[in-house]
Amino acid sequence: MLELSGRTHRDGDLAIEAVDLRRRFGDTLAADGISLKVPRGSVFGLLGPNGAGKTTTVRMLTTLLRPDSGTARVAGYDVVRDAVEVRRRIGLVGQYAAVDEVLSGFQNLFMIGRLYGMNGAQAKKRANELLERFDLLEPGKKSVKTYSGGMRRRLDLAASLVVSPPILFLDEPTTGLDPNGRAATWDIISTMTKGGTTVMLTTQYLEEADQFAEQIAVIDHGKVVAEGTPAQLKARLGKSTLVVHLHDGMTEAKAIAAVTPFAASPPAVRQNELVVQLRDLDQTAEIIAALARVGGNLDQIHIAKASMDDVFFELTGKNRAQEGVAA
Amino acid sequence: MSSVSATSAEATFIPKRTSGLGKTFDEIRVFVWRNLSHIPRMPERLADVTVMPIMFVLLFGYVFGSAIAMPGQVVTAESASFYRSYLIGGIFVQSVVFMCITTAVGVVSDMKEGVIDRFRSLPISRVSVLAGRAIASLFEGGLGITVMALCGLIVGWGARNGFGNAVAGFALLAGIALAMICLGIYVGQLVKNPMTAQAIGFTAIFPLTFASNAFVPTDNMPTWLRAFAEWNPVSSMVQAVRYLFGNLPPIDPMAAGLIPDRVLPWPLQHPVLATVIWIVVLGTIGMTLAVRKYAQGKDR
Numbered sequence: 001m002l003e004l005s006g007r008t009h010r011d012g013d014l015a016i017e018a019v020d021l022r023r024r025f026g027d028t029l030a031a032d033g034i035s036l037k038v039p040r041g042s043v044f045g046l047l048g049p050n051g052a053g054k055t056t057t058v059r060m061l062t063t064l065l066r067p068d069s070g071t072a073r074v075a076g077y078d079v080v081r082d083a084v085e086v087r088r089r090i091g092l093v094g095q096y097a098a099v100d101e102v103l104s105g106f107q108n109l110f111m112i113g114r115l116y117g118m119n120g121a122q123a124k125k126r127a128n129e130l131l132e133r134f135d136l137l138e139p140g141k142k143s144v145k146t147y148s149g150g151m152r153r154r155l156d157l158a159a160s161l162v163v164s165p166p167i168l169f170l171d172e173p174t175t176g177l178d179p180n181g182r183a184a185t186w187d188i189i190s191t192m193t194k195g196g197t198t199v200m201l202t203t204q205y206l207e208e209a210d211q212f213a214e215q216i217a218v219i220d221h222g223k224v225v226a227e228g229t230p231a232q233l234k235a236r237l238g239k240s241t242l243v244v245h246l247h248d249g250m251t252e253a254k255a256i257a258a259v260t261p262f263a264a265s266p267p268a269v270r271q272n273e274l275v276v277q278l279r280d281l282d283q284t285a286e287i288i289a290a291l292a293r294v295g296g297n298l299d300q301i302h303i304a305k306a307s308m309d310d311v312f313f314e315l316t317g318k319n320r321a322q323e324g325v326a327a
Numbered sequence: 328m329s330s331v332s333a334t335s336a337e338a339t340f341i342p343k344r345t346s347g348l349g350k351t352f353d354e355i356r357v358f359v360w361r362n363l364s365h366i367p368r369m370p371e372r373l374a375d376v377t378v379m380p381i382m383f384v385l386l387f388g389y390v391f392g393s394a395i396a397m398p399g400q401v402v403t404a405e406s407a408s409f410y411r412s413y414l415i416g417g418i419f420v421q422s423v424v425f426m427c428i429t430t431a432v433g434v435v436s437d438m439k440e441g442v443i444d445r446f447r448s449l450p451i452s453r454v455s456v457l458a459g460r461a462i463a464s465l466f467e468g469g470l471g472i473t474v475m476a477l478c479g480l481i482v483g484w485g486a487r488n489g490f491g492n493a494v495a496g497f498a499l500l501a502g503i504a505l506a507m508i509c510l511g512i513y514v515g516q517l518v519k520n521p522m523t524a525q526a527i528g529f530t531a532i533f534p535l536t537f538a539s540n541a542f543v544p545t546d547n548m549p550t551w552l553r554a555f556a557e558w559n560p561v562s563s564m565v566q567a568v569r570y571l572f573g574n575l576p577p578i579d580p581m582a583a584g585l586i587p588d589r590v591l592p593w594p595l596q597h598p599v600l601a602t603v604i605w606i607v608v609l610g611t612i613g614m615t616l617a618v619r620k621y622a623q624g625k626d627r
């Protein structure tokens with residue numbers, strides 16, 4: 001695992017702290033030792049491809065799933081031993097709308113308010129406030145069955161905010177939304193975070209994590225493969241991508257032999273280029289020297305500035321170079 | 328709690344800690360309200376407990392009644408009229424036993440909906456979701472029994488064993504319904520789609536209700552079937568209900584020497600007690616399994 005952030009946090013500052021969470025489903029290790037630290041009031045992104053273990057992690061942190069081993073504290077409370085205390089302090093927006101499909105929008109919000117211990121009048125008032133805020137006043141009396149995907153999502157979000165929890169979990173909150181719905185959802189979440197709510201969001205969208213999360217953990221196959229700010233991730237991994245142009249004087253075999261000692265992962269060949277992820281940026285000079293010895297020159301070597309895409313594909317083991325050839 | 332309504336969405340709010348029985352009852356009330364609020368938006372859900380039993384009363388009452396007489400009787404207009412009274416007890420029990428299936432189907436659809444995840448992530452008691460569902464189902468069952476009783480009165484049925492026994496009869500039906508609802512809540516959490524729940528329910532419950540004394544007397548059944556039918560809990564339930572409503576055959580065919588003498592199994596000799604035992608046993612099993620399953624959560 002790449003520990004990119006040098007910051008340490010006092011435990012009291014942490015909204016979420018997970019230590020070595022594991023959970024198995026049959027033969028699959030959905031979470032294989034997940035450890036996370038999320039400072040209070042921050043927006044934390046859990047980035048990973050489908051099936052990486054994001055949802056399993058969120059379900060463990062929100063008390064919906066018991067970890068096989070490992071511990072997690074949310075708002076300072078243990079998710080297994082003090083599950084009820086955790087539930088008082090969290091809101092959850094899942095991948096699908098967690099609302100009653102038969103009831104109306106109003107009835108859904110009213111019900112949640114009552115379940116949080118509000119009396120009828122308080123629950124009614126809060127339900128109407130939220131309907132107005134999420135632009136659902138008009139359809140509020142209709143059954144959720146008649147709602148569009150975007151309306152459902154907004155209602156779902158509203159239902160998570162009935163008591164404005166200090167910690168909000170958003171599991172792929174914009175999956176299945178059109179660009180307008182996505183933008184609207186993000187507007188609402190941005191407003192929330194300004195008020196000091198800690199947000200943990202999972203996403204497959206790189207630009208979403210890049211744009212909104214202050215801190216990102218990239219997870220794959222149930223493990224955290226990298227952690228840091230978006231800038232740190234990009235800087236670290238982006239600058240260290242070396243591309244060598246292959247030609248008669250610089251054959252593939254020669255180039256691979258020269259760069260392999262410095263490579264973080266096996267070099268990949270893309271058309272007439274060799275793409276190498278470097279272990280350490282400081283070794284650039286030595287690599288150039290090594291390449292020069294086998295016949296390369298500086299015109300045919302360049303260091304690429306990568307995007308979040310590169311970071312993601314590099315970390316999750318999907319060889320972008322190979323995909324490029326196939327396409 | 329006034330801070331809740333005054334709070335803007337941006338400020339955070341932790342609901343005050345309330346626990347104990349009062350809070351749980353309040354939660355159950357909300358879940359009963361939730362389930363009953365579904366009815367006006369999906370009235371077809373009530374068809375199972377209203378239209379179906381009426382059809383059974385009319386179809387079985389008049390079709391079978393024209394051909395079925397109690398052992399020792401001959402088929403006459405009088406025997407047909409008696410059969411309809413006799414049948415109602417069977418239909419009462421059949422309809423409350425079927426609540427196992429309707430509840431299971433409802434629970435499967437409910438568990439499929441994401442809203443259950445929301446309930447699980449709320450600071451509420453885990454039993455209140457299930458208790459609310461059970462009580463709402465009981466209301467539906469009560470409505471069904473009322474409709475059937477009215478329909479029965481029209482075709483000549485009546486409670487003829489005194490007011491106290493009639494009340495006890497309805498109470499017994501409520502008990503059976505509750506036990507079956509608890510089993511239904513468990514089954515509904517086991518399976519993944521409503522069709523499966525329905526298929527399992529019908530496969531298990533159809534033979535139970537038909538291989539019993541619910542629709543015809545067991546006396547003339549083949550020996551093996553009769554043994555099954557007479558030990559079948561449905562038979563004790565039906566017998567108990569018929570006894571409490573005073574709908575048993577006017578002449579005991581065995582005492583009158585119309586059929587060979589034999590010893591009835593214990594549950595049919597003490598049908599009310601046997602039914603109470605079945606209610607307690609099935610209800611406890613159903614409730615325990617249902618609550619445990621719900622507490623385990625769904626693993627995906």
